[in-house]
Amino acid sequence: MYDERIRAVALAAIGAGESLNSISKRLGISRAALREWRDRGERPARPSGCPRCGSGSLDNPSYSHLLGLYLGDGCLSRHRRDVFALRIACDDAYPRLIDEAETVVRAVHPSRPVHRVQAVGYTAVASYWKHWPCLFPQHGPGPKHRRAITLTDWQQEIVAQYPGLFLRGLFNSDGCRVANWTTRTVAGRLKRYEYPRYMFSNESSDIMRICQWALDLLTIPWRMPRPNALSVARREAVTCLDTFIGPKS
Structure with a gap:
């Protein structure tokens, strides 16, 4: 399970043309995960349930x-x-x-x-x-x-x-x-x-x-x-x- 920060760094490296093997060694991410991220692209961010910075409501x-x-x-x-x-x-x-x-x-x-x-x-x-x-x-x-x-x-x-x-x-x-x-x-x-x-x-x-x-x-x-x-x-x-x-x- 990788957090969003690592995922964003990896996607930026893929977009810059770095090889999956190089990214895997540098960031410690499996190549299978990198291939999935590359093929699926950037997933939409889930809306926040926070009433102040997202879409949530406050009682x-x-x-x-x-x-x-x-x-x-x-x-x-x-x-x-x-x-x-x-x-x-x-x-x-x-x-x-x-x-x-x-x-x-x-x-x-x-x-x-x-x-x-x-x-x-x-x-x-x-x-x-x-x-x-x-x-x-x-x-x-x-x-x-x-x-x-x-x-x-x-x-x-x-x-x-x-x-x-x-x-x-x-x-x-x-x-x-x-x-x-x-x-x-x-x-x-x-x-x-x-x-x-x-x-x-x-x-x-x-x-x-x-x-x-x-x-x-x-x-x-x-x-x-x-x-x-x-x-x-x-x-x-x-x-x-x-x-x-x-x-x-």
């Missing part, structure tokens, strides 16, 4: 969700023949989130299988494709918080269409819904009150700004108790987030 709602998961707990790694692995790390304590991650990866790239790779304390939901970098141009060497993370115009358009799904991905990866408490003096007595709030934590200031922007799209108030932590605590804001995020499970 925008699922992509918005997956983009949030990727910015939180996702990564791309390069393998042989320019194939990239998309991996979403999911805590084993939340099996529903693992199922959900697999569902959205499959919806964005339905033509290939999705794998679950067990690790210590978490499951990596993985999919292999040459075109994952087309869909996640934020990919680069090193941790995300050590490089610039910005959304392209087309990504911003999708998130603006489906901000709730994007936030679901972010909060399901690097966020949580917790119960807080406070005390107040009522009629001279100290009373304890409990209330829910959402927290999102991320070391990347760029990803934090993207999260803030998505919350602003839905007019959900937020505050920053720490530079790497965002809080949504107002009752009406928590109620809004409950409609499309909710507790992890």
Whole structure:
């Protein structure tokens, strides 16, 4: 099995008049394969299924969700023949989130299988494709918080269409819904009150700004108790987030 680059080099040599025997020795290709390529000529390139550089279509709602998961707990790694692995790390304590991650990866790239790779304390939901970098141009060497993370115009358009799904991905990866408490003096007595709030934590200031922007799209108030932590605590804001995020499970 020869890759397309070697095939192109061999066809160029044949077209230049080099003998099959010489090409076979120089490139390590069998003469039978060279004769077949010579006689059949250049085969038409198969259309790419990539929604960005080919003829594929993109499930925008699922992509918005997956983009949030990727910015939180996702990564791309390069393998042989320019194939990239998309991996979403999911805590084993939340099996529903693992199922959900697999569902959205499959919806964005339905033509290939999705794998679950067990690790210590978490499951990596993985999919292999040459075109994952087309869909996640934020990919680069090193941790995300050590490089610039910005959304392209087309990504911003999708998130603006489906901000709730994007936030679901972010909060399901690097966020949580917790119960807080406070005390107040009522009629001279100290009373304890409990209330829910959402927290999102991320070391990347760029990803934090993207999260803030998505919350602003839905007019959900937020505050920053720490530079790497965002809080949504107002009752009406928590109620809004409950409609499309909710507790992890």
